[in-house]
Amino acid sequence: MHRSLQQFADANDGVVLRRAAVRVVDRVVVDRAAGCGQIVRVCPKTFVDSALADDRRALLRAVARYGGESGALSHTSALEVWRLPAPTTGPIHLTIGPGHFLRGAAGVRVHRRMAPLDDVVVRDGLRVVRVERAVVDSWPLLERDLGRAAAIVAVNRRMTTPDRLMAALDRAPRIGGRRGLARLVELLQAGCRSQLELWGYQRVFAGAGFEGLRWQAPVRVGGHTVYLDAFDPRTGVDFELDGTEFHAGLADRERDLRRDTALQAEGLTVVRFTHARLRRDPDGVRREALAVMNARADGWSRRWSYAE
Structure with missing residues (x-):
């Protein structure tokens, strides 16, 4: 490529607008470069350096x-x-x-x-x-x-x-x-914030008994704000839906256990359901969730507070 056109392309991140290029480079140089493929047409009178023809950001x-x-x-x-x-x-x-x-x-x-x-x-x-x-x-x-x-x-x-x-x-x-x-x-x-929560909201934690659930409920615990996937304020039960993206390794499991311990120290009951279980057995998960909430209905002491 002609040196002056190469300098122009480099100064413009590899993009050559013909109307701008011909102000500093002879139009014959620009047209010849386009004709022989040294610059590649993207839009009318808009080109990129051929070295960037497959670069998505340049396009x-x-x-x-x-x-x-x-x-x-x-x-x-x-x-x-x-x-x-x-x-x-x-x-x-x-x-x-x-x-x-x-x-x-x-x-x-x-x-x-x-x-x-x-x-x-x-x-x-x-x-x-x-x-x-x-x-x-x-x-x-x-x-x-x-x-x-x-x-x-x-x-x-x-x-x-x-x-x-x-x-x-x-x-x-x-x-x-x-x-x-x-x-x-x-x-x-x-309050749903993941594909799995959308599934849970629509297919599992829906209908009679689940009307009071708050999704992604912000709660202050130990001076920090944590977000509970599906929280029932009436019974203090927090249902955590473990998706594959954020619960796949040992470090993830350790993080979840520390979080659960802090919540339980505040009097909450944490119940976790895996992605596989939610998908494979939604009816069973629903029955178990209702049973936990019913068991907690009379003994829940309200000690938590929502985060501002």
Whole structure:
């Protein structure tokens, strides 16, 4: 590649916008580099250094710069920028506001909104839609487990809230699969914070006897705030749902035992159910949970306090 064009590409993180490049490099140099594959076309008049043709972050940068101030990375591409669960292959998504006309390209999908883009921020130097909008727009494009994971992780990392997700959903009334996403957000509002808790809430700890459960209830223990998966304030029973992600090793088990001991010292009863048991025997888990709660109903002394 011509030295001056290489310097321009390096100064711009490998991205070559033709309109900017021809201000400092002869247009013949730019066109020749494109023609012989030294720079690779990503969008109309937007290229990357051929050495970065398979670099996903470089491609995201190129599409974001193609959109300029009139657009923002969106859908699953925005999830990638926010480092949330999302596929890292497939098309890159760009949303543009009203009054702007940009064409897509192979591997780039351009979405047009009728309303102004008022939910755009800059992250890692890229214009991107806010987390909650990315989750909502991506919902119809993802397998359900991955779509749920994006919403759950975003809330768990405190990047957004269930209420903000619901507000974003309200602004997208025609989104595909809207009812399923609305139900997921309602479960997040109820306190569920994992795929396993969603399963427990819907399939196991539901119905008569479980109406008073609080999910992810914050409780002060030993000067610290701990979050109880499914807590019954009436009986002081805490049901912990042990998923495979955070309860897989000896260190995890030791951490859980220390936590359980601290809770029991406060008078709570901690009952753990494994992922396998919840999935394999939901009826048996339900019966055992009700039996524990009934046994504790008369003897529970209320000594704990919710965290502020």
